[in-house]
Amino acid sequence: MSEQVKDAILLASMPKALNGKEFTYCPGCHHGIVHRLVAELIDEFGLREKTLLVAPVGCSVFAYEFFDVDGTVAPHGRALAVATGMKRAKPEMFVLTYQGDGDLAAIGTAETIHAANRGERVTTVFINNAVYGMTGGQMAPTTLLGMKTTTSPYGRDPKREGYPIHMMEIMRALPGVAYAERVKVSRPQDVPKAKMAIKKAFYAQLLDVGFGIVEVLSTCPTNWGMDPVEASRWLEENMVKEFPLGVYVDKVTEVMKEKGVK
Amino acid sequence: MGEKIMVKGTEAIGEAAIRAGCKVYFGYPITPQSELTEYMSRRMPQEGRVFLQAESEVATVNMMYGASSVGVRVMTSTSSPGFSLMQEGISYMANARLPAVFVDVVRGGPGLGDIQPSQGDYFQVVKGGGHGDYRLPVYSPSSLQEAVELTIHAFDVADKYRTPVVIFADGMLGQMMEPVEFPDPVDPSTLPSKDDWALTGARGRKARYVTSFDIDPYKLEQMNLVLQETYKKIEAEEKKWEEFMTDDAEIIFVAHGTVGRIVKSTVKMAREKGIKAGLFRPISLYPFPYERLAELAEKVDIVMTVEMSAGQMLEDVKLAVMGRAETPFYGRLAGVIPTPAEILEAMMKEIRR
Numbered sequence: 001m002s003e004q005v006k007d008a009i010l011l012a013s014m015p016k017a018l019n020g021k022e023f024t025y026c027p028g029c030h031h032g033i034v035h036r037l038v039a040e041l042i043d044e045f046g047l048r049e050k051t052l053l054v055a056p057v058g059c060s061v062f063a064y065e066f067f068d069v070d071g072t073v074a075p076h077g078r079a080l081a082v083a084t085g086m087k088r089a090k091p092e093m094f095v096l097t098y099q100g101d102g103d104l105a106a107i108g109t110a111e112t113i114h115a116a117n118r119g120e121r122v123t124t125v126f127i128n129n130a131v132y133g134m135t136g137g138q139m140a141p142t143t144l145l146g147m148k149t150t151t152s153p154y155g156r157d158p159k160r161e162g163y164p165i166h167m168m169e170i171m172r173a174l175p176g177v178a179y180a181e182r183v184k185v186s187r188p189q190d191v192p193k194a195k196m197a198i199k200k201a202f203y204a205q206l207l208d209v210g211f212g213i214v215e216v217l218s219t220c221p222t223n224w225g226m227d228p229v230e231a232s233r234w235l236e237e238n239m240v241k242e243f244p245l246g247v248y249v250d251k252v253t254e255v256m257k258e259k260g261v262k
Numbered sequence: 263m264g265e266k267i268m269v270k271g272t273e274a275i276g277e278a279a280i281r282a283g284c285k286v287y288f289g290y291p292i293t294p295q296s297e298l299t300e301y302m303s304r305r306m307p308q309e310g311r312v313f314l315q316a317e318s319e320v321a322t323v324n325m326m327y328g329a330s331s332v333g334v335r336v337m338t339s340t341s342s343p344g345f346s347l348m349q350e351g352i353s354y355m356a357n358a359r360l361p362a363v364f365v366d367v368v369r370g371g372p373g374l375g376d377i378q379p380s381q382g383d384y385f386q387v388v389k390g391g392g393h394g395d396y397r398l399p400v401y402s403p404s405s406l407q408e409a410v411e412l413t414i415h416a417f418d419v420a421d422k423y424r425t426p427v428v429i430f431a432d433g434m435l436g437q438m439m440e441p442v443e444f445p446d447p448v449d450p451s452t453l454p455s456k457d458d459w460a461l462t463g464a465r466g467r468k469a470r471y472v473t474s475f476d477i478d479p480y481k482l483e484q485m486n487l488v489l490q491e492t493y494k495k496i497e498a499e500e501k502k503w504e505e506f507m508t509d510d511a512e513i514i515f516v517a518h519g520t521v522g523r524i525v526k527s528t529v530k531m532a533r534e535k536g537i538k539a540g541l542f543r544p545i546s547l548y549p550f551p552y553e554r555l556a557e558l559a560e561k562v563d564i565v566m567t568v569e570m571s572a573g574q575m576l577e578d579v580k581l582a583v584m585g586r587a588e589t590p591f592y593g594r595l596a597g598v599i600p601t602p603a604e605i606l607e608a609m610m611k612e613i614r615r
Binding site: 072 | 285286288320321327354462463468470471472475
């Protein structure tokens with residue numbers, strides 16, 4: 001079988017780490033793409049039987065409905081404390097949190113920073129769509145300046161609501177972090193890059209280097225009041241300026257080279 | 263069983279947890295229980311087990327949630343303000359049916375309060391400080407030997423019913439020294455398997471979730487009904503109390519924990535004066551031993567509650583007595599410890615009334 005045929009089969013088939021249930025996320029939401037990338041990586045690493053998924057409170061509270069791995073739903077913001085408890089109790093397991101911006105960067109900021117700073121051997125996928133999606137589009141810690149939401153109807157004013165928080169830049173200041181990268185999946189060519197970033201964050205845990213996190217800039221067409229194409233364009237034009245893409249911490253690539261891992 | 267050794271209260275509880283097979287301890291410093299956290303930081307690594315100081319009590323309870331969900335025995339200890347911070351996580355653990363042991367070394371409140379012994383957390387601990395329909399088995403020891411036995415028992419009850427359990431202690435118990443006999447460590451291979459529900463990885467079976475969540479109210483109601491069934495069993499099987507000189511008593515004191523111990527002296531003083539007093543000491547605060555207290559109340563005129571609070575257990579005493587006897591109350595607040603003599607004086611006032 002040629003490589004192209006293998007790729008085609010991979011693209012056309014359902015990853016084993018997903019259970020086949022149709023996603024219930026809104027049209028144009030990026031959760032579906034990122035779920036699939038995570039599931040593909042779980043399959044590629046052969047981790048399905050070792051994975052513990054910690055879903056957050058937010059739209060992806062339903063993540064467990066779609067992934068065919070053991071897991072739980074943490075209290076709002078506490079996913080990384082729950083993950084810490086799991087990993088400390090059972091270090092042989094592969095522990096993954098999947099969190100949104102309100103969860104990870106507002107109510108759970110303390111848990112996020114301390115788990116990262118302890119270098120917990122867990123991996124976090126962080127979805128930043130600049131709003132609270134599940135509760136109906138309220139202002140998030142990552143809402144852009146001037147952006148209108150249901151709780152910032154006059155637009156986010158830094159004098160009143162402060163500034164969007166930059167978690168990857170914060171991660172750079174924490175020695176326990178082994179991998180931190182900000183990516184997007186709004187254009188097809190972004191997707192393999194995002195997958196590679198998440199792969200490195202998996203390796204941060206699997207090679208015992210430290211905490212791994214990937215921030216994915218994502219759309220929320222429903223709460224942004226746009227169609228999916230418009231939302232992707234808006235992300236490209238606005239979010240990428242506020243939240244620069246790129247690798248913020250990488251202690252993993254070197255260890256991969258040392259250990260001969262590709 | 264080994265020989266008797268002198269230990270401090272906090273160490274007695276910590277060592278009991280280790281012997282009960284506690285594999286993971288998370289904690290955050292707070293007076294008057296920090297010695298227990300310190301003890302675990304020394305002892306757990308010696309046993310090849312996990313100690314981790316969390317960044318807050320909020321993180322602590324969620325780390326416990328994680329550790330319990332993968333099937334290990336887990337404990338924390340804290341004091342009142344810290345226990346308040348844990349309520350959200352405890353509510354989640356109750357509905358996710360996650361076993362764990364919490365030690366609340368109660369101090370004077372409300373607010374920052376003080377660091378002296380108190381029983382002012384009764385409502386929060388016994389009636390549920392978090393949201394939703396849940397209960398927690400609660401044990402209130404009055405001596406260090408009893409603290410050791412109840413700590414070990416708490417782990418067993420937590421596993422048997424899949425529920426968080428609380429040891430209700432106070433700073434007096436934590437700081438006192440007494441001779442204690444420790445049982446031999448539990449053989450981990452004899453503990454009940456948790457493989458039928460714990461998150462062990464979806465190996466050779468369907469993936470499973472431990473959760474307190476269901477968006478469908480009918481399914482969530484079913485989860486709630488499982489909890490309610492569990493509480494019925496706990497109420498039927500897990501009531502504990504001690505009676506002291508109740509056989510011929512004409513006045514019965516009700517007091518728990520260290521206050522129960524103080525009231526024993528009051529009972530003896532009253533008997534020297536020719537007043538037939540007795541003590542009913544609930545050991546399980548939930549489930550509260552209502553039936554036995556109701557029986558005793560039939561035979562006396564006065565059932566007097568004494569607490570280091572403004573009268574919280576008093577409400578359970580009244581529910582038990584149901585008007586069969588007078589139910590006066592004596593309490594000291596905010597970390598003040600009542601003396602046997604002042605309790606006696608309060609009793610004399612009630613008798614003269």
